[in-house]
Amino acid sequence: MLSRPRSTIARVVRAFATLSLAATVAVTSTVSAFAQNVPVVRDAEIEALVRAYARPIFRAAGLPEDGVDIVLVNDQSFNAFVAGSRLFINTGALMSAETPNEIIGVIAHEAGHIAGGHQQKLRNQLERAKTMAIIATLLGAGAMVAGATSKSRGLAGAGMGVAAGGGEMAQRSILAYQRTEEMTADRSAITYLNATGQSGLGMLKTFGRFQSALSLSGAQVDPYRISHPLPRERIANLEVLVKKSPYVEKVDPPALQQRHDMMRIKIAAYMGGQAAASRLMRKMPGSLASQYGDAQTSYLFGNLAGALAKTNALVKAQPKNPYFQELRGDILMKANKPKAAAEAYAKAVSLDPARSGLLPVSYGQALMAVGTPDSLEKAVVQINKGLARDRENAVGYRHLAQAYGELGNIPAADLATAEGHFYSGAYKDAKIFAMRAQMKMKRGEPGWIRAQDIINYAPSSKKK
Numbered sequence: 001m002l003s004r005p006r007s008t009i010a011r012v013v014r015a016f017a018t019l020s021l022a023a024t025v026a027v028t029s030t031v032s033a034f035a036q037n038v039p040v041v042r043d044a045e046i047e048a049l050v051r052a053y054a055r056p057i058f059r060a061a062g063l064p065e066d067g068v069d070i071v072l073v074n075d076q077s078f079n080a081f082v083a084g085s086r087l088f089i090n091t092g093a094l095m096s097a098e099t100p101n102e103i104i105g106v107i108a109h110e111a112g113h114i115a116g117g118h119q120q121k122l123r124n125q126l127e128r129a130k131t132m133a134i135i136a137t138l139l140g141a142g143a144m145v146a147g148a149t150s151k152s153r154g155l156a157g158a159g160m161g162v163a164a165g166g167g168e169m170a171q172r173s174i175l176a177y178q179r180t181e182e183m184t185a186d187r188s189a190i191t192y193l194n195a196t197g198q199s200g201l202g203m204l205k206t207f208g209r210f211q212s213a214l215s216l217s218g219a220q221v222d223p224y225r226i227s228h229p230l231p232r233e234r235i236a237n238l239e240v241l242v243k244k245s246p247y248v249e250k251v252d253p254p255a256l257q258q259r260h261d262m263m264r265i266k267i268a269a270y271m272g273g274q275a276a277a278s279r280l281m282r283k284m285p286g287s288l289a290s291q292y293g294d295a296q297t298s299y300l301f302g303n304l305a306g307a308l309a310k311t312n313a314l315v316k317a318q319p320k321n322p323y324f325q326e327l328r329g330d331i332l333m334k335a336n337k338p339k340a341a342a343e344a345y346a347k348a349v350s351l352d353p354a355r356s357g358l359l360p361v362s363y364g365q366a367l368m369a370v371g372t373p374d375s376l377e378k379a380v381v382q383i384n385k386g387l388a389r390d391r392e393n394a395v396g397y398r399h400l401a402q403a404y405g406e407l408g409n410i411p412a413a414d415l416a417t418a419e420g421h422f423y424s425g426a427y428k429d430a431k432i433f434a435m436r437a438q439m440k441m442k443r444g445e446p447g448w449i450r451a452q453d454i455i456n457y458a459p460s461s462k463k464k
């Protein structure tokens, strides 16, 4: 399930029992006000795929490849940025890329900026910053985030400046690279692509389209184009490098292309609705990706019985695909069959090589819906397992608190509520619940210690 915040298309939102913000922790209250509307989406399938794109490139670039966090920003414009171990990428960028290679090329270019030490000061700041603050930056509220540590003009002022137009945004963009840095990053990117036996054509195609002033995503302004200047000679140089590579003709493995197609169709269905998904499906007639889109749109906009039949056919075609099982679980939950849903999610968890933290939480939710004491105990185990893999999943803590509450374990429920507030950036509420939890806990036990950490946390000390 691709889950998203409440603010966007109501029709889609109605399809969700849970809406999740990845990590709503923000640097300041100014950013926090903005963060409430920050569109982060979570999805096990897409996060795993983008991580699979990034990992070999990061390795080739000498960057830490383990535990790369993929942050999906629900914005139709084209953007991608790396801060620390977090790779931020807009759903619009993923949607507009016809092949994995196009996205891999952009990731390689971003890795080139990091390896080149470009904007190191900003990067260091962002590395310490919370996810939401970085997204605010990426979405063009950069002036606001930068100002937050000095004199902020406030949300309205910064937002207005960004909305005023591309030219002004280019000047204000704190992410803007210099032209020489672009050439360096391109060269590094080709090095990483060669090291991993991949073509640079996707990168050339992407940047070539930026240069021709065509928006890749259909958005009025692609922030990526503004922050990465494209002088004429840059594309010419890049073209020479790409064509010199022994891997220029290398195409993406068919299985990877298939996963990419499925991802695009899923984003189209969730973000653009039935029409957007159908448009893409018509380009891939008879493909498994197209069948997947059909099942997704039936689930979101059609009938559940049809969706289930289509998803069962998908499972038959790829019995080891965890995301087909996840979709079965989503459909069965919506059809109010939590027991069958729990079985489907259990399969999804056991099949998932990427060990997503999201799938055990979905499994746990289904177990909670089953509602027997035994299934509630199991739900706690699963949700804790998911949260151990994915510490900042604020929504997961809310489910955990509910499960503990139903089991009558009130101190644990209070601590889980404190964690949920903590990872949402609501530190005051987090402290209140942490103190409540401590009153019923033994001094020094693990829960008590964690509660103490939350009580002691001072957000301002994390800033520099």
Ligand SMILES: [Zn+2]
Pocket: 109, 113, 177, 181, 182, 185, 227, 228, 229
């Ligand atoms: Zn660049």
